[in-house]
Amino acid sequence: MADQVKYPGRLISVDGTRGKDVTLAANDIVARLKHDGIECAVSRWDASGLFTDMAAGIGGDRNVSIRTLSLVYAADLAFRLRWEIRPVLEAGGVVIAAPYIDTAAAFGAICGLDEEWLRRLMRFAPAAGYRGLVDERKIDRPWKRRTDRGYAEYGALLLEAAAPKRVSKPARRRMMTMLDRARGRKVYHLTNKGIGALAKALIGSRKDASRPSASRPRNGHK
Amino acid sequence: MPRSPSARRIKKLIAEREASRGLLIAFEGPDGSGKTTQRKLLKRWLESQNHQVVSTRWASSALVKPMLKVRKKIRTLSIEEYSLLHAVDFRHRVETSILPALWAGQTVLADRYLFTALARDAARGLDLDWLLHAYSPLLWPDLVIYFSMTPEDSRRRVASTRAPHFYEAGQDVTGIEDPLASYGRFIDRVVKEYNNLSVVFQFMTVDAGDAVYRQHTRVRELVEKSGKRPWPTFSKEAVEEWLTKSNIRGA
Numbered sequence: 001m002a003d004q005v006k007y008p009g010r011l012i013s014v015d016g017t018r019g020k021d022v023t024l025a026a027n028d029i030v031a032r033l034k035h036d037g038i039e040c041a042v043s044r045w046d047a048s049g050l051f052t053d054m055a056a057g058i059g060g061d062r063n064v065s066i067r068t069l070s071l072v073y074a075a076d077l078a079f080r081l082r083w084e085i086r087p088v089l090e091a092g093g094v095v096i097a098a099p100y101i102d103t104a105a106a107f108g109a110i111c112g113l114d115e116e117w118l119r120r121l122m123r124f125a126p127a128a129g130y131r132g133l134v135d136e137r138k139i140d141r142p143w144k145r146r147t148d149r150g151y152a153e154y155g156a157l158l159l160e161a162a163a164p165k166r167v168s169k170p171a172r173r174r175m176m177t178m179l180d181r182a183r184g185r186k187v188y189h190l191t192n193k194g195i196g197a198l199a200k201a202l203i204g205s206r207k208d209a210s211r212p213s214a215s216r217p218r219n220g221h222k
Numbered sequence: 223m224p225r226s227p228s229a230r231r232i233k234k235l236i237a238e239r240e241a242s243r244g245l246l247i248a249f250e251g252p253d254g255s256g257k258t259t260q261r262k263l264l265k266r267w268l269e270s271q272n273h274q275v276v277s278t279r280w281a282s283s284a285l286v287k288p289m290l291k292v293r294k295k296i297r298t299l300s301i302e303e304y305s306l307l308h309a310v311d312f313r314h315r316v317e318t319s320i321l322p323a324l325w326a327g328q329t330v331l332a333d334r335y336l337f338t339a340l341a342r343d344a345a346r347g348l349d350l351d352w353l354l355h356a357y358s359p360l361l362w363p364d365l366v367i368y369f370s371m372t373p374e375d376s377r378r379r380v381a382s383t384r385a386p387h388f389y390e391a392g393q394d395v396t397g398i399e400d401p402l403a404s405y406g407r408f409i410d411r412v413v414k415e416y417n418n419l420s421v422v423f424q425f426m427t428v429d430a431g432d433a434v435y436r437q438h439t440r441v442r443e444l445v446e447k448s449g450k451r452p453w454p455t456f457s458k459e460a461v462e463e464w465l466t467k468s469n470i471r472g473a
Contacts, residue, residue: 048303053289064285065467068313071356075306082300112466120355124302162467 003126009089010202011126012040013100014190016134017107017175018143019045019150025134025190026098032199033094040094041084045151048079055147055154062158066111066166069155073104074121081125089126094202099151100128106178107152111159111166115178129205130198133179135191142169232465236453243453244274244324246361247445248335251369252413253390254379255430256437260369261333263438264445268329276323278315280334286311297388304389305343309356312336316361321464335363337419345411346395359459365448367441368425373410375431380405 012029016022026042033040046052050072058064080097088095101122109115145157152175156167165171180187188198247264249257261277268275281290290307293299299307323330336357344350354360371379380386381402388394391401392408420427426444428437453461 050289050307053292054285057285057288063318064314065317065463067463068285068310068317071306071310071313074356075303075310078300078302078306082303117355117358120352123352 002123005126007086007089007126008092010094010130010205011085011089011128012094012096012130012132012198012202013102013128014096014098014132014134015100015102015106015179016136017103017152017172017179018134018136018138019099019153021134021136022098022103022150025132025195026096028190028192028195029096029132029198032195033202036199036203038094038199038203040096041088042096042098043080043084045099046076047084048076050076050079051147051151051154058158062161064158065162066108066113066155066159069158070104070108070113070118070121073151077101077104077122077125085126097128101125102131102179102183103151106175107155109178110171110175111155111163127185130188130202131183131185132188132190132194132198135189135194136176139173139176140169141172143167143172229462232462233454235465236458236461239325240450240453242327243450244326244328244330245365245445245448245450246320246324246330246332246363247448248332248337248363248366249369250335250337250341250366250416250425251430252371252373252376252409252416253386254376254383255369255371256434257369258333259434260367260428260437260441261331263434264441265331267438267442268445274326274328275331276319276328277331277333278319279332280338281308281311283311283314283318285314294387294389297394299389299394301343301346301348301395304394305339305346305348305353306356308339308343312339312357316460317464317467320361321461322468332363335366336360337366337416337423337425340419341412341415344415345392345408359463360457361460362451362456364451365444366423366425367444368416368420368427369430369437370420370427371413371430373406373413376409376413377402377406 014022014026016025023044030040030042054072085095085097101119104122105115105118108118143153143156145160146153147157159167188194249261251257265275265277281287286307290311320330339357340350340353343353385401386405391405393401393404396404396407398404398407428440
């Protein structure tokens, strides 16, 4: 079930607490990589349209739990992997998943779910090679309750009535703290400098990958 | 603003409710095994005994049904998406219709339950451990009635009434163009999975080949004999989570 395939492509995750900032950070990475001669694809939240359809269907009745929302996130992620992420990785390209697993795990955790449950649920998704964390603006403000901005904003709207404290202003800070944990891989803070460092690391790894292996006999060697 | 009830109070509430809560009965079995007929007969009988009865059907939540319907129609669902959307439907029904009805003392008859997902999705190649994880925390039924039949009989019965649709026929995994031929192959795997599950989860088996009235008599006997699977032992986490979220009086 777990995706342990070694893809020739590169996967960059971009996570954050605010949908707009995640979108902007992904755009900044695209622009930077393009400047360095690398084309890349972007996979965004709700590419499947599940959340949009759900918002249209529920209307005023917001009797949806964080566990249900997390399962919808996982279904949307499965769609994105199938149509947007894996094809690029298999073709050896670069793809940005904005947002990816960490956003759902951190938001679910601050809303009372076990983080490990969330991570195991999404274990069908390959691990990102590069983890980007959005440089948040307006961190001291609560989430805007909207269905069209990002996962956290969407969740804040739906969970507001049942669990207002879970989606309050301090909750957003707690989510940021959770996202900031390293979890065994370098985190790139997506400021201008951070994006530059990420691009440099990515370009370096692609050069390494194209270089012949030192252990392989080259032409003329017996 | 709803107050968050303390863990101790919730534990006490669940224990107190155990005697008056309703019974959850799941009807499982391959397509064409007569689950719906038996569920309706049992409902009528229970109501004649002055029980309040609520029925719930697979993939029927108002939240998910429209989304699933359109995606099934255009055949765009991957195995994981198919499985996860059914998990969304199941969770939503557990939280919004099954648990509230049980809490109010009503008997709930589930026309297909968790085991349908386990059998179908495992037959599609998904890992059973991951499936159980996606459906957790589990709300265990008090009784699972399994309508047992061979894959050949299921195929014959389905063929006599309709052509199975794309996902029901398992065409997404078999790759066979003819729906009935695909169904024949797919249901073979599903029945194997059901048979394994019936041992592990102690289903009560009814022979789906028997006459309808005989099956109904057996179903009645099973229901009369059935005890409750205590929530504090079997379904604590699921009920606690629902109570924490819901603004139940006393919680």
